[in-house]
Amino acid sequence: MSSVIVDKVKTIKTLNNIAESGLNVFNKDAFTIDNDSENPDAIVVRSFNMHSLEFGDNLKAIARAGAGVNNIPVDKCTEQGIVVFNTPGANANAVKEMVLTTLMASSRNLFAGVAWTKTLEGEGDQIPKLVEAGKKAFVGKEIKGKTLGVIGLGAIGALVANDALDLEMDVIGFDPFISVDTAWNLSRNVQRAMTLEQLFANSDYITVHVPLTDDTRGMFNKETFSIMKPDVHILNFSRGELVNETDMAVALESGKVGCYITDFPNENVIGMKNTVSIPHLGASTRESEENCAIMAARQVKEFLETGNIKNSVNFPNTSLPYTGKRRVAAFHQNVPNMVGQITQALSSYHLNIADMVNRSRGEYAYTMIDIDNKINGDVIPGLLEKICNIDGIVTVRVI
Template sequence: MKIAFFSSRQYDIDIFNALNEQYQHKLEFFEPELDDKYAVLAKGFDAVCIFVNDGLNASIIAQLADYGIKAIFLRCTGYNNVDLEAARKNNILVYRVSYYSPYSVAEYAMTLILALNRKVYKSYNRIKRGNFELEGLMGFDLHKKTVGVIGTGKIGKVFTDILRGFGCRILAYDLFQNEDCLRSGVTYTDLNQLFAESDIISLHCPLTPENRHIINEDAIALMKQDVMIINTSRGQLINTKDIIDGLKSGKIGSLAIDVYEEEAELFFKNLSDKIIQDDIFARLLTFPNVLISGHQAFFTKNALDDIGHATLQNANAAAEGRTNENSL
């Protein structure tokens, strides 16, 4: 197939060109996100390949259909950014990457917990200035702390395994209980109990209309004083304005996010010489107990190889007009 890649970065080009020697599709890479302005770049291609912040609404999908696009490939697991009904109406096949290294995101979530708890980022900046004081750097033992895990799919399951190594008590919430988690001693409960008893809450669920802003003012009111919140899933799981209120009041003791609900205007870009116009994001940056990274939890060589192979295998299926385990 002739595939137009959008939201492409050099690492995408390097990984996909190397792997494509095995698959022999025709790949072309574009830096812009796929939107109304840049959809025209898809003319002359059989398929488009997109990432998390490419928003394919009904209007854009109709444009793609007019250009002869037969398939949409997502380089990610989540698919909340694609109007699947519109794709079906326009006879466009949609595929995602249903599996890539779950260790990448799970290990990164634990990295955020440790860095936030032990103030590694503060210590690093102090040492560079010649300040070796320990005041303000005190953390706590993770051993015997209660960690609430929302979402126990592949990533959530690996994350619970990591937590067990630290001796944590693990509460979990998921619409579908994972038998492996149950066997390993994870306790499933409702959200109210999870919010009320957890010292740390980590999000590992896909974004759906039902769980949008699952972390909101009401949820925060139920949480322990000084709760730590971690989000490596989707930004819109958290109501950022409510989080800021929780940080200001001291109810939320610390926050680490690798995703942000308005990240499309910020992440995967170099804005170091620009003034950030998002006042809510700018407010988050002012808190000393907030750690933010730019959607890098997935970013390991293992995960990118998995994503590349799955995407190009999806292209094989689309070229033959068939569905597979990644079809939506």
């Protein structure tokens, strides 16, 4: 059901501990942080599971201080005209450093070696001799000259690929949906794989940086393992469900996969041979948490104050320079003549259009219109209700 929203002082609610540097983005004269609010203007969240929550009719935006939005009911939000933001790239350096750290550590058998050394506790003066005798079991290999396959060349994947080249690795990348911005930042020395099969067949190490979708779920499986080189190392800092764990266990036992590094431990994975289970530390740095919080807050603030959208996962990125004129912002179904009906409603009140923008994404669209006339008060009585009554309007507000 469509709704009318008139902006006043905005209320922000957080569902996790959000870095203070992020909350400071919301200036106190226009925003209030109220974590007890039952109907805030916006919610900033990290990992809190929101799928069972009911949303008030005042909620306009949810910002995830991170990249993944699996904890947010995105489809439900879209139907209610709630913009869902994420913060792509804000934690990219943190994840990149973890990928490269574990890449080198696994190649040198560092994890197994350190664990074995701890078993020598209590051996006293014999420890040096035992170390010299036992270290041959942990002989590793250097990454220089080896081939790294990078699946997904977004913010994280591009950083990993570029730095791996600096470590004198050969790098193959696969991403059929690479953005123009990423392409500009990616080294020309990254070889392009035309298919995943090509990357699988030629990589000594594989790192994956793609979202979990119906197409990517279980992409590492018996069939794809059969294409890979023996003793391949696989690094998963994206989503645990990208890997068929039953097939992975078999591949590890046979030596087809030499090492599996995952940031998503569970009962199955922890017991697997030659697996390094990391307690979801990929983006867990002070710097990353602050970067994500600041980016999320800035996107919410910009949207609430101007209507502009950047880094939304469910509505189109839309920008119109804000000049202080009254702005009508409407989410609506992506069907013919919606813009015409909205402008007709404005015309019926003798309002001139100073500027406008319309963007669509799938079944929904977003229209912003700046009004040239001088308007006293919040709105012209009846205008928003008239627009709201147009069939296909989801929400409409005046800024």
